[in-house]
Amino acid sequence: MTAWTIIEATQEEVRSGELGRRLRHFNYGFVGEYPESQPVWLSARDAQGRMVGGLRGYVFLYWLHIDVLWVDEAARTAGLGSELLGQAETKAKSLGAHSAKLDTFEWQARDFYAKRGYQEFGRIDNHTDGFYLAFMMKKL
Structure with a gap:
């Protein structure tokens, strides 16, 4: 057996993307070549330029994550969340995504996502202080 040393990765190593490239090349042997991860980043600002919402995700292996x-809170129930989610799904489809996935704690937005077609496919009970973490997905 070969000896090795595990150390914290340097910023240069992380920025280089070498680790991801190596995994991607391994994956190609199973699912064929696919595009690199594509960001889906949206921000919403009010008339004064203050951020009132946003979405951060990415498309990888044809899924929106x-x-x-x-x-x-001041912008909730006005449709902003639905608009952000809808625009992200539209962009993801244009990048080749066929489905979307996310996780959400029970105190966050599980019902919001369910009303928009997301289905819970798993959960971790008692993830944090007795609250569960739900995993949800949707076909786009």
Whole structure:
């Protein structure tokens, strides 16, 4: 067995993308060549230029992965969250995505996503202080 040392990756190593490239080339042997991850980043600002919402995600292997969707409390129930989600899904489809996935804590927006066609496919009970983390997906 070969000896190795595990150390914290340097900023240069992370920025180089070498780790991702190596995994991608391994994956190609199973699913064929596919595009690199494409960002889906949206921000919403009010008339004064203040951020009132946004979405951060990416398309990878033909799925939209939603990392963050946030709407300021003052802008909730006005349709901004639905608009952000809809625009992200539209952009993801234009980038080749056929489905979307996300996770959300039970106190966050599970019902919001369910009303927009997302289905829970798994959860981790008691993830944090007795609250569950739901995993949700939707065909685009």
